[in-house]
Amino acid sequence: MKAASDNALQRESKARRHSEAWHHLKWPLIALAVVLLFNFFFTPLFFHLEMKDGRIYGSLIDILNRAAPVMLLSLGMTIVIATGGVDLSVGAVMAIAGSIAALLITKSSYSFLSIVILTVCACAVAGTWNGVLVAYAQVQPIVATLILMVAGRGIAQLLTNGQIITFENPSFAFFGGGTFLALPFPITIVAVTFAILSTLVNRTAAGLFIEAVGDNEKASNYSGINTRLVKLAAYTLGGICAGLAGLIVASDIKAADANNAGLYLELDSILAVVVGGTALTGGRFFLLSSLAGALLIQTITTTILTRAIPVEFTLIVKAVVIIIVCLLQSEEFRKKALQLVRRKS
Amino acid sequence: MPQTVPSIEPPLLTLRGIEKSFPGVKALAGVDFTLNRREIHALMGENGAGKSTLIKVLTGVYRRDSGTMQLGGSEIDPRSPQDAQQAGISTVYQEVNLIPHLSVAENISLGRQPKRLGFLRWGEIAQRAEKAIARLDLKLDVRKPLSSCSIAVQQLIAIARALDTDARVLILDEPTSSLDTREVEQLFVLMRKLRDQGLGIVFVTHFLDQVYAVSDRITILRNGQRVGDYAAVDLSRIELISKMIGKDLSEVERESGGKAKPLSTAREILVQATGLKRKGAVENVDLTIRKGEVVGLAGLLGSGRTETARILFGIDKPDAGKIEIDGHKRELRSARQAIALGFGFSSEDRKTEGIIPNLSVRENIILVLQGQRGWLRLLSRKEQEELAAKYIAMLNIATSDAEKPIRFLSGGNQQKALLARWLASKPRLLILDEPTRGIDVGAKFEIQKLMRSLTNEGMSILFISSELEEVVRSSDRVVILRDRARIAELVGEEISQAAILSSIAGTNESSPE
Ligand SMILES: Nc1ncnc2c1ncn2[C@@H]1O[C@H](COP(=O)(O)OP(=O)(O)OP(=O)(O)O)[C@@H](O)[C@H]1O
Ligand SMILES: [Mg+2]
Numbered sequence: 104m105k106a107a108s109d110n111a112l113q114r115e116s117k118a119r120r121h122s123e124a125w126h127h128l129k130w131p132l133i134a135l136a137v138v139l140l141f142n143f144f145f146t147p148l149f150f151h152l153e154m155k156d157g158r159i160y161g162s163l164i165d166i167l168n169r170a171a172p173v174m175l176l177s178l179g180m181t182i183v184i185a186t187g188g189v190d191l192s193v194g195a196v197m198a199i200a201g202s203i204a205a206l207l208i209t210k211s212s213y214s215f216l217s218i219v220i221l222t223v224c225a226c227a228v229a230g231t232w233n234g235v236l237v238a239y240a241q242v243q244p245i246v247a248t249l250i251l252m253v254a255g256r257g258i259a260q261l262l263t264n265g266q267i268i269t270f271e272n273p274s275f276a277f278f279g280g281g282t283f284l285a286l287p288f289p290i291t292i293v294a295v296t297f298a299i300l301s302t303l304v305n306r307t308a309a310g311l312f313i314e315a316v317g318d319n320e321k322a323s324n325y326s327g328i329n330t331r332l333v334k335l336a337a338y339t340l341g342g343i344c345a346g347l348a349g350l351i352v353a354s355d356i357k358a359a360d361a362n363n364a365g366l367y368l369e370l371d372s373i374l375a376v377v378v379g380g381t382a383l384t385g386g387r388f389f390l391l392s393s394l395a396g397a398l399l400i401q402t403i404t405t406t407i408l409t410r411a412i413p414v415e416f417t418l419i420v421k422a423v424v425i426i427i428v429c430l431l432q433s434e435e436f437r438k439k440a441l442q443l444v445r446r447k448s
Numbered sequence: 449m450p451q452t453v454p455s456i457e458p459p460l461l462t463l464r465g466i467e468k469s470f471p472g473v474k475a476l477a478g479v480d481f482t483l484n485r486r487e488i489h490a491l492m493g494e495n496g497a498g499k500s501t502l503i504k505v506l507t508g509v510y511r512r513d514s515g516t517m518q519l520g521g522s523e524i525d526p527r528s529p530q531d532a533q534q535a536g537i538s539t540v541y542q543e544v545n546l547i548p549h550l551s552v553a554e555n556i557s558l559g560r561q562p563k564r565l566g567f568l569r570w571g572e573i574a575q576r577a578e579k580a581i582a583r584l585d586l587k588l589d590v591r592k593p594l595s596s597c598s599i600a601v602q603q604l605i606a607i608a609r610a611l612d613t614d615a616r617v618l619i620l621d622e623p624t625s626s627l628d629t630r631e632v633e634q635l636f637v638l639m640r641k642l643r644d645q646g647l648g649i650v651f652v653t654h655f656l657d658q659v660y661a662v663s664d665r666i667t668i669l670r671n672g673q674r675v676g677d678y679a680a681v682d683l684s685r686i687e688l689i690s691k692m693i694g695k696d697l698s699e700v701e702r703e704s705g706g707k708a709k710p711l712s713t714a715r716e717i718l719v720q721a722t723g724l725k726r727k728g729a730v731e732n733v734d735l736t737i738r739k740g741e742v743v744g745l746a747g748l749l750g751s752g753r754t755e756t757a758r759i760l761f762g763i764d765k766p767d768a769g770k771i772e773i774d775g776h777k778r779e780l781r782s783a784r785q786a787i788a789l790g791f792g793f794s795s796e797d798r799k800t801e802g803i804i805p806n807l808s809v810r811e812n813i814i815l816v817l818q819g820q821r822g823w824l825r826l827l828s829r830k831e832q833e834e835l836a837a838k839y840i841a842m843l844n845i846a847t848s849d850a851e852k853p854i855r856f857l858s859g860g861n862q863q864k865a866l867l868a869r870w871l872a873s874k875p876r877l878l879i880l881d882e883p884t885r886g887i888d889v890g891a892k893f894e895i896q897k898l899m900r901s902l903t904n905e906g907m908s909i910l911f912i913s914s915e916l917e918e919v920v921r922s923s924d925r926v927v928i929l930r931d932r933a934r935i936a937e938l939v940g941e942e943i944s945q946a947a948i949l950s951s952i953a954g955t956n957e958s959s960p961e
Contacts, residue, residue: 306826307823307824307826308818308819308821308822308823308824308825308826308827309823311807311811311815311818311826312818312819312823314804314806314807314811315804315807315811315815318804318805318806318807319800319803319804319805321800321801322795322800322801322802322803322804323804323815324782324783324784325761325763325783325793325795325801326783326787326815326816326819326869327783327784327787327788327816327819327820328784328815328819329784386806386807387806387807
């Protein structure tokens with residue numbers, strides 16, 4: 104009898120857990136499906152895929168490829184936001200990554216792998232700097248990361264002497280433009296980063312600690328969690344993700360453009376996280392949903408571009424779709440909307 | 449005596465067949481409730497019986513699934529607490545719902561600030577706040593931020609806020625849970641005065657003494673259903689308890705007997721604190737805690753009980769004084785460090801220092817234990833579920849399942865889950881600051897039994913409670929604080945409410961007050 108009710112308890116638990124994760128994945132996916140459906144009917148060849156020289160080509164692949172930098176940023180951003188913070192500096196850190204890589208490629212003879220590792224380490228340091236400001240100096244996250252957002256681009260420009268450095272380096276070009284498993288290599292980078300991060304948050308207690316700190320920092324602290332270290336680590340991870348994103352962009356355009364690399368992408372990645380259902384106030388977070396959010400944003404952009412709608416509309420359409428998804432996520436709103444619909448009919 | 453006059457008037461408030469379900473629970477299953485003018489009506493029931501839910505349905509926080517509500521003969525259907533307030537229902541909710549960084553004055557007038565030409569009138573806000581506070585005989589600077597006040601004072605401020613309106617119905621959901629005897633008495637004087645002015649008052653509490661001290665009628669809920677509605681004078685204590693927990697009288701009597709307290713023998717010292725001093729918190733506190741004993745910490749509000757606990761747990765650093773643990777001098781710098789030494793601390797402020805609101809009951813329970821193991825050694829899902837299930841059963845936590853976010857639990861059940869969090873970490877010294885706040889009579893008794901068996905296994909407990917009776921019943925030794933300093937210590941047979949009260953009052957006769 105007792106065992107039976109325990110089992111029932113556990114079964115119910117499992118159902119609730121799945122429904123929670125699904126609930127947050129559902130809305131960006133539905134929105135994505137709607138946009139794709141629109142393209143299915145109105146954009147010729149949108150779903151067309153073609154195999155050429157061992158690589159698949161097509162709009163869908165293009166979307167995945169173009170979304171890679173924002174997807175990477177949104178993974179790191181999800182964790183930072185989950186701790187109750189935000190990181191405005193990721194776009195600038197991307198620029199730093201580009202500049203460092205360009206310097207190393209043009210001025211040194213390091214191998215491709217060492218260049219990647221050194222650059223990512225530098226970006227981890229940049230993220231850690233944010234973390235120190237937020238966790239130890241107790242500066243508000245927006246202010247703390249605003250510092251690097253502004254200064255970071257300056258640093259990137261200093262590194263390149265204010266010039267756009269172009270370079271030719273076949274092995275580095277692979278990072279952003281190569282083909283792996285018939286797909287653009289950035290897709291693999293995103294997949295591997297996602298796999299590592301989800302292992303980290305699901306197979307260790309890191310996920311629990313991050314959510315606890317974001318949800319109630321004081322109570323977490325009194326429960327013996329090293330809240331400062333958790334926050335610091337979140338910003339470090341954010342820096343690493345930004346570094347990888349910066350490398351993809353630099354490798355793709357074969358240049359370090361300190362002025363424009365990653366410009367405004369911090370905002371896109373925050374949007375992706377919010378669309379994915381992670382609350383800006385911190386707590387529960389959903390990595391996969393953030394990826395879906397990033398894909399949604401990129402799909403909208405690509406749709407507009409391929410349909411020859413004036414680009415100026417991109418931002419407006421993006422904003423509208425995102426508002427709709429955010430509203431749909433609010434149970435309160437759904438209830439009110441349903442009531443309205445019912446009253447009408 | 450208004451309460452003996454048979455009511456000829458129609459009832460002030462009538463609820464009929466109120467139903468409310470949440471995913472996985474039917475919180476209210478057709479509840480009727482009637483409140484008259486000039487009446488203090490106690491709403492009683494175990495943790496999770498549905499008291500707070502009924503109040504939230506009545507005041508528009510939740511929408512009822514079905515049922516009718518009438519106030520003064522006309523149907524009401526409030527959609528928000530503001531709606532309810534406009535209709536004349538003023539409420540103090542169980543969890544203090546004020547805004548910590550705003551000033552006391554702003555909190556009191558929140559949502560109904562006096563304005564002229566769209567500008568706030570600060571002078572008037574402060575004046576009104578001062579008046580509201582004076583009604584409760586409270587003296588404090590209304591310009592201070594709310595967060596600088598203790599939980600008890602915050603509770604009083606919430607009450608002052610509710611009283612600051614022209615209400616016909618006043619609802620108080622466990623308003624006294626953190627108040628001491630004197631403040632409770634003040635509140636009661638005020639409640640009686642308001643009743644005599646014609647108000648109907650709904651009063652939720654788990655303190656039976658208080659129920660009988662002020663209430664005229666009692667409605668009992670059990671598992672979301674109304675058991676009955678009685679005149680307070682007609683219902684004996686033991687009947688009340690047995691109706692609340694749904695067991696018959698003999699069972700209750702048998703269970704509440706036999707609480708012999710083993711005398712503590714001289715045992716090894718676990719913690720010895722001497723001359724603890726911290727500006728604005730404690731002046732001079734000495735404290736010795738031996739292995740396997742319950743040390744009660746008694747004193748009025750502001751006497752330095754919680755402050756002492758916070759220092760022992762490494763949250764606040766003392767300016768002077770020495771703490772020895774197992775005979776070694778230690779400087780505690782953080783809660784983390786204290787936990788590593790085998791300490792646990794269940795805070796009196798369960799909302800801001802206790803629960804992680806959106807995490808599940810399971811995650812809340814395993815949090816400290818997982819923190820001790822470190823981030824790499826994650827408790828397996830199965831271990832976590834087993835632990836949660838074990839404590840849910842052991843402490844009788846009412847929840848539809850372990851994955852429910854803890855904020856959806858009733859207040860008393862949240863408190864039990866927090867206790868579970870610390871028990872799961874198997875501390876050597878457990879500091880319990882008001883652990884029975886909001887916990888029903890049955891569960892209080894269970895927790896006392898539990899404390900006893902834990903100490904028999906060697907755990908030490910530092911027990912802080914405003915309820916003297918509880919301190920007397922559970923403690924092997926009682927340390928009494930007054931004005932932030934230790935003034936006396938009672939051991940074994942000497943421990944009695946009268947003795948504690950006389951020390952607190954500073955007299956040597958054993959007569960209280
Ligand atoms: N928002 C909610 N979502 C889901 N379940 C809820 C919610 N609010 C209350 N419940 C459930 O409804 C039941 C009744 O809760 P309620 O808070 O009314 O109890 P209570 O009688 O006030 O108990 P206590 O004495 O502990 O305060 C509980 O089982 C609780 O878990
Ligand atoms: Mg309640």
